[in-house]
Amino acid sequence: MEVEKISGLKFHKKQDVAIVGAGMTTFKRRLNETGRELSYMAVKQALEEAGMTLDDIEMVVMGSAPDTFDGLHMKGEYLLDGSGGSDRPYMRVFVGGGTGVFAPIAGYWHVASGLADICLVVCEEKMSSSYPHPQSAFKYIWDPILDRPLNPNLIWIFALEMRRYMHVHDIKHEDIALVSVKNKANALDHPCAQVAGKITVEDVLNSEPMALPVRRLDVSPPSDGAAALIMVAPHIARQVTDNPVWVTGVGWALDTTWWTNRDLYFPRYVAEAAKMAYRMAHITDPRKEIDVAEPYDPFDYKELHHMEGLGLAKKGEAPILTREGVTARDGDLPTCPSGGLLGVGNPIAATMGVKACELYWQLAYRAGKRQVAKEVTTGVCQAWGDLMQVGTVMVMSNKR
Amino acid sequence: MAVGKKDIECPPYAEGTPLSDEDIKSGKVTYVEDHPDIRYSWTAGQAISRFLNGLKEGKILGVKCNKCGRIMVPPRMFCELCFKPIDDWVELKDTGTVQTFSISYIDPDARPLPEPIIVAVIAIDGASPNMGIMHILDEVKPEDVYIGMKVKAVWKSEEEREGAITDIKYWKPLEG
Numbered sequence: 001m002e003v004e005k006i007s008g009l010k011f012h013k014k015q016d017v018a019i020v021g022a023g024m025t026t027f028k029r030r031l032n033e034t035g036r037e038l039s040y041m042a043v044k045q046a047l048e049e050a051g052m053t054l055d056d057i058e059m060v061v062m063g064s065a066p067d068t069f070d071g072l073h074m075k076g077e078y079l080l081d082g083s084g085g086s087d088r089p090y091m092r093v094f095v096g097g098g099t100g101v102f103a104p105i106a107g108y109w110h111v112a113s114g115l116a117d118i119c120l121v122v123c124e125e126k127m128s129s130s131y132p133h134p135q136s137a138f139k140y141i142w143d144p145i146l147d148r149p150l151n152p153n154l155i156w157i158f159a160l161e162m163r164r165y166m167h168v169h170d171i172k173h174e175d176i177a178l179v180s181v182k183n184k185a186n187a188l189d190h191p192c193a194q195v196a197g198k199i200t201v202e203d204v205l206n207s208e209p210m211a212l213p214v215r216r217l218d219v220s221p222p223s224d225g226a227a228a229l230i231m232v233a234p235h236i237a238r239q240v241t242d243n244p245v246w247v248t249g250v251g252w253a254l255d256t257t258w259w260t261n262r263d264l265y266f267p268r269y270v271a272e273a274a275k276m277a278y279r280m281a282h283i284t285d286p287r288k289e290i291d292v293a294e295p296y297d298p299f300d301y302k303e304l305h306h307m308e309g310l311g312l313a314k315k316g317e318a319p320i321l322t323r324e325g326v327t328a329r330d331g332d333l334p335t336c337p338s339g340g341l342l343g344v345g346n347p348i349a350a351t352m353g354v355k356a357c358e359l360y361w362q363l364a365y366r367a368g369k370r371q372v373a374k375e376v377t378t379g380v381c382q383a384w385g386d387l388m389q390v391g392t393v394m395v396m397s398n399k400r
Numbered sequence: 401m402a403v404g405k406k407d408i409e410c411p412p413y414a415e416g417t418p419l420s421d422e423d424i425k426s427g428k429v430t431y432v433e434d435h436p437d438i439r440y441s442w443t444a445g446q447a448i449s450r451f452l453n454g455l456k457e458g459k460i461l462g463v464k465c466n467k468c469g470r471i472m473v474p475p476r477m478f479c480e481l482c483f484k485p486i487d488d489w490v491e492l493k494d495t496g497t498v499q500t501f502s503i504s505y506i507d508p509d510a511r512p513l514p515e516p517i518i519v520a521v522i523a524i525d526g527a528s529p530n531m532g533i534m535h536i537l538d539e540v541k542p543e544d545v546y547i548g549m550k551v552k553a554v555w556k557s558e559e560e561r562e563g564a565i566t567d568i569k570y571w572k573p574l575e576g
């Protein structure tokens with residue numbers, strides 16, 4: 001049953017929004033620093049790149065995922081000081097794994113509305129506090145009455161979605177594994193990477209089974225880390241840089257919680273969010289108009305699934321583009337040039353560092369060894385989370 | 401406001417101090433440990449209470465919305481698409497079709513299981529297309545499961561049933 005979910009959306013904005021600085025910590029399985037300290041480190045870098053001090057920041061948006069990892073409620077408040085949020089309007093946003101792009105979307109509306117001219121966005125995650133393994137915290141995502149008595153592991157939903165996707169389009173695991181190979185290799189050029197490496201398709205196919213078809217090397221690792229970026233009004237952007245990167249479209253959408261009632265082969269939650277963002281950015285043919293993409297890749301099949309949701313590939317076509325090298329860093333549609341979650345790491349909300357921050361760096365031509373080969377004007381980043389429900393999408397351009 | 405640093409490679413540096421498991425075990429790290437014991441009791445609500453009571457009687461119950469015409473399972477007290485109360489309760493069959501499946505080697509804490517188990521989304525016969533529930537498959541080898549396979553519920557005995565999703569022990573192939 002296809003229902004038009006996003007109809008009659010009106011975009012009235014007070015001013016355009018530019019990104020002028022970003023930062024991130026290293027991503028590792030376990031870091032000594034607390035969440036506050038990690039947030040502080042990421043913010044410090046972003047301020048440095050923007051040429052600002054905390055006094056310049058008017059409002060702060062913080063993104064962080066489930067409190068269960070930290071064993072501490074009111075995490076937004078706990079992280080306040082490290083995020084530079086005290087004594088100014090501050091809020092925490094959270095849509096599971098979708099937070100890494102949703103937090104900058106919230107930063108966008110702070111500035112686009114005219115409420116703030118300078119907004120700092122900070123994302124933090126410290127998954128290692130849940131000991132010995134954060135999987136034990138993940139199990140509380142399941143419905144306590146219908147699901148949890150079956151002793152599920154979170155990986156199940158991804159395995160079920162991956163199998164359905166493979167079945168509908170007749171996709172082989174070999175073709176999906178290529179994403180893991182590509183992203184882990186891309187991550188070799190990322191100074192913050194946790195699990196970069198040269199691996200082969202065979203390594204993926206022979207890695208330890210978790211919940212088949214999902215094997216160990218199909219999955220990104222749990223991580224600690226933080227990321228930050230600074231969003232400003234046009235007159236501020238002009239003061240601090242000659243080369244701002246503009247946010248030209250944002251979109252977000254959630255599909256029903258009754259996930260066993262949906263056909264999982266296609267991520268409608270991403271398609272709806274993308275439709276909104278593209279409409280705002282006046283993009284009608286994403287495959288032609290998007291030069292570089294950072295879709296959410298916590299699992300290798302997810303990059304492909306999300307490319308199709310984002311309209312960067314036809315349904316079932318993303319594995320073919322990958323096999324043909326189109327999505328390589330020197331390809332026609334470089335995808336996850338950062339190394340993504342599969343290579344750099346997956347500190348849930350803080351993956352903003354390899355999604356929104358990376359896209360900004362790519363479009364500002366500051367990605368260093370990770371810079372894609374082709375000339376870039378427009379890019380898209382996306383995140384996903386909750387019970388396979390939420391899609392968050394942001395389009396950026398270095399031309400206004 | 402100063403002009404930012406624009407001639408740098410980003411991120412300019414990768415701050416943070418990585419630790420290994422060994423660092424924690426050997427006490428090289430200053431840390432505090434706690435094991436909170438928080439208990440919950442979840443009420444099942446109007447719709448799922450009736451669903452669970454149905455399972456106790458060996459029946460799978462769904463609900464119908466006359467506006468969109470959907471027969472839904474798991475049941476709910478309101479149709480989330482039409483945003484109105486449901487109109488009817490319907491007894492569904494205890495057979496269905498495998499929509500997708502996985503062979504799980506890990507438990508909820510990511511520890512290895514002694515034997516892998518098969519989990520599936522099963523579309524229930526008598527409900528609208530794609531109306532599935534998550535459950536376990538058994539009496540079938542992992543390599544023999546396929547999408548589209550017809551399956552049937554294997555129930556606990558009447559005395560054992562308690563009004564829980566586990567009143568269905570598992571689902572097995574309808575034929576063979």
Ligand SMILES: [Zn+2]
Nearest residue numbers: 465468479482
């Ligand atoms: Zn209805």
